[in-house]
Amino acid sequence: EKNNLNITNITEDTLNVTEASEDPLEHTTFYPSDYTDQNIILLCVNEDLQKGVFIQVLYYLVFIFSVLGNGLVLYVLVKYRKLNSVTNIFVLNLAISDLLFAISLPFWAVDHATEWIFGNLLCKVMSGVYFLGFYSCILFLLVMTIDRYLAVVHVVRATRGRKNYCAITVCVIIWCVCILVTVPEFVLTGVMEHWDGHMLCVILDEDNHRWKLWGSLQHVVCFFLVPFAIIVYCYARIIKRLISCRTHRKHKAVKVILIIIAVFFLCWAPYNVIVFFDCLEELGVPLFQECEEKRALQYSYYIIRNITYFHCCLNPILYAFVGTEFRKSLTHLFCRSTSCKKMQERTYTVRNSTHSCQ
Template sequence: KLSIEVWFVRIGQYLKIWNLRETVQCNTIAINNFCQHFLPPFYYVIFIASVLGNGVVLLVLYKFEKLNTVTNIFLMNLVASNLIFTLTLPFQAVHHSDQWIFGEALCKLVTGADYLGFYSSILFLTLMTFDRYLAVVHCVVANKRRRSCYAVVLSAVVWIISVLASLQPFIHFTVEEYPMEGLVCEDSSDAQWRVFSLYKQFVLFFILPLTAFVYCYFRITLTVLATRMVGKHRTVWLIFVIVLMFFAFWSPYNIIMMINENQDPTQCNSSLLYAQYVTSNIARLYFCINPVLYTFLGRKFQNHVRGVLVSQVPCLSDRISVSASSRTLAKD
């Protein structure tokens, strides 16, 4: 029987062999051109979509919902974390279109905000998933303990954990100047610290949230199917979509990062670098618009949005059906 250490060594060797089959010498000019042409427009599109989408969520919450409920407290914190992340995108767009022109202090601050928004979004999504699990599977206990103070305390804990996990940029990120790229805001930490940061992100902000997602929604699905709830098949379908979106948007980036970490450092795989840029920005897209995806999946939120549209554009009233409560609240 082989020991665990031997298995890990062999897995690392297989990953290196797999990477070397596709390895070519890095064409830094082509990669830089790709970043200059692809990333800035993509960042601006995400920025606009995130501001508009999260703005609609906040508008609907303010006009139609009680802001002191547990679900809405978590949702507002999720929107706040996404907006923090979103505000870093114009800086990233300028950086990739030319060079970093904002100085070292903003290099640390913008990168730290990027990490803070990223990590807090994941944790708030996990927290909302666990809260739904309590509300559905353990509804008796949840009705006694789910109070606004409970949501405020847990939200504060999430922010503290996210801040602590985001301290790395303030310590290690700096601005360096290169002949071709110019000024670059980059991580100056050593290899061991980078490996630690990578595995910290992989375990704490991917494996654990994904495990919580799968377990909680699996239990929710079983509970819903066991009841006589009207429209339970639609509820199960929405649960499947939520889990699938998280896995589809967030897992490719983590997988690529782990493969990249296990490749030979003396070699360079251009395809892997392209994949890393693309998958990281797919993940950015998800964490900018996830409140919109979550809320628009619900019928109540859809009805509220229709109420806002009808109140602002009366000619749509013949084509859009709105409940009386949403119509009345939209007018107030």
């Protein structure tokens, strides 16, 4: 309100001077406090975009699909005791990380719709849970790729090293690393009142610029560039090994691998490009000086970030439902009716007859 009153007074003084003098700027004094960088930036903020219904609906959709998909993965793995393999241990932890990420989305949907109404403690908790799920998801995708690489390319070495206790140890290390990385988010995040009276859940540290810059660099380098380079290398070696093998299933395996790489790149690369641009802005590189360019960057950020969120819905399809054993367990789960059992028995009889004729 103070800034608005000052701007109004300046406007009235300017009009009065215009009538008395040919040069309207000759007797006009401008105060730096009335024209801060914050006020200039606010002119380029699209409030309709931040309060848009589309973002809220999309958050709820991602939440629903992620809970259904990853919840089903957890249920099947626990009910049918499929945790006797290294791959399933990693799939279980990936599903947990996706669920952690998805749990925070309804809170951010309400925040976008109105303001942060859940208090300071939940602000800290949801910020920590959000980044914990975000970072752990990337690392579990990475170790699953390395595990596949060892199982296909280095079969002998993998036979000795791919033990369940090794997988559990790796998972514990990943969770510990991600918790340590998200501690600053939990400690520094809190609720503050915006200049327009709305309550925000933001970083409260005085040196906000430094933490934002460090977070952007950490996100781009440690949680995208390095993992993506390792994933591409591992899958390239896997494809090379599969092509050299004489098996009719290699083409399907190669297709699945290419789909996994494409989905990972499409979901994470655009988002990290936007984060990198934001990092350059924090360093003072004048990439986007015009207001329209800043608004275009905001639109790109919101759209690309929402595409990235869908990755937690796709993980169950790519890493669980594709597996043969998991599909069998899923079929057994949904096929408990008498008609379905009869169909399975009939199929089993036909297969046995075919094999006996051969």
